[in-house]
Amino acid sequence: MNESNDNFRDRSLRWMPGGSNGEYGIPEGDAPVIERGAGCRVWDTSGREYLDMTMAWGAALVGHAHPKVLEAANAAAVNGANFAAVTRSMVELAERIADLSSCVERIRFVASGTEATMLCLRTARAATGRPKILKFEGAYHGQHPEGIASLVGSEPPEWPQSDPAGTGAPWVERDVLVAPYNDLATTERILTDHAADLAAVIVEPLHRCLPPVDGFLQGLREVTARHGIVLVFDEVVTGFRLALGGAQQY
Numbered sequence: 695m696n697e698s699n700d701n702f703r704d705r706s707l708r709w710m711p712g713g714s715n716g717e718y719g720i721p722e723g724d725a726p727v728i729e730r731g732a733g734c735r736v737w738d739t740s741g742r743e744y745l746d747m748t749m750a751w752g753a754a755l756v757g758h759a760h761p762k763v764l765e766a767a768n769a770a771a772v773n774g775a776n777f778a779a780v781t782r783s784m785v786e787l788a789e790r791i792a793d794l795s796s797c798v799e800r801i802r803f804v805a806s807g808t809e810a811t812m813l814c815l816r817t818a819r820a821a822t823g824r825p826k827i828l829k830f831e832g833a834y835h836g837q838h839p840e841g842i843a844s845l846v847g848s849e850p851p852e853w854p855q856s857d858p859a860g861t862g863a864p865w866v867e868r869d870v871l872v873a874p875y876n877d878l879a880t881t882e883r884i885l886t887d888h889a890a891d892l893a894a895v896i897v898e899p900l901h902r903c904l905p906p907v908d909g910f911l912q913g914l915r916e917v918t919a920r921h922g923i924v925l926v927f928d929e930v931v932t933g934f935r936l937a938l939g940g941a942q943q944y
């Protein structure tokens with residue numbers, strides 16, 4: 695790695711823990727500092743070219759700096775883009791999303807998937823007056839404590855006990871239950887045992903790369919409805935992609 699990239703690497707290590715924002719754990723000397731991207735390629739601060747196999751974890755699926763995205767972003771920026779008020783484009787987008795997505799009753803725009811899932815869980819707790827949520831082992835729903843619980847435990851506890859994935863959120867072990875994805879019988883047993891305390895079940899309809907087996911999501915819908923538990927589909931990845939109306943349409 696040449697001097698220029700090392701210099702930025704040292705500077706990133708100075709200010710960011712592990713020289714990272716939580717991306718890959720690339721060994722310290724090898725992680726590139728990216729200067730720019732175009733299409734499926736990125737260049738680091740020493741000019742080295744890479745084929746980007748991550749595409750911002752999927753967020754940049756159409757390619758870095760896609761001309762149509764730039765054109766739309768530039769056109770919007772000219773009119774100002776950050777107002778402490780509802781804007782015309784928000785209203786138009788809300789209407790478009792409501793047309794596409796069969797479950798929409800109301801819409802709240804937020805800046806990240808983390809906020810979206812966090813607010814869903816809080817709303818479900820407020821609406822039901824119940825404290826607990828159930829998620830599936832290995833699921834990521836954002837950086838809040840419930841979002842990372844039981845994400846990659848090397849020695850996972852027995853279901854439904856969650857692994858808090860670190861310290862600083864002592865309530866997770868008490869309030870987050872975990873079930874095995876695609877195992878409706880075990881999930882139904884846990885839901886039935888804890889129904890009185892459960893506000894919500896949160897699930898990625900396509901669990902990372904695992905498609906649901908026949909009847910799993912339908913079964914979840916049926917059991918949660920029976921117990922008055924809110925069913926949250928986290929469509930941060932699948933929304934507008936698996937189908938324009940998301941996994942719920944697909």
Ligand SMILES: Cc1ncc(COP(=O)(O)O)c(C=O)c1O
Nearest residue numbers: 806807808834835836928930931
């Ligand atoms: C399924 C799922 N939910 C939520 C999130 C969190 O989204 P964000 O990174 O925008 O906070 C992610 C991010 O990868 C995700 O894959």
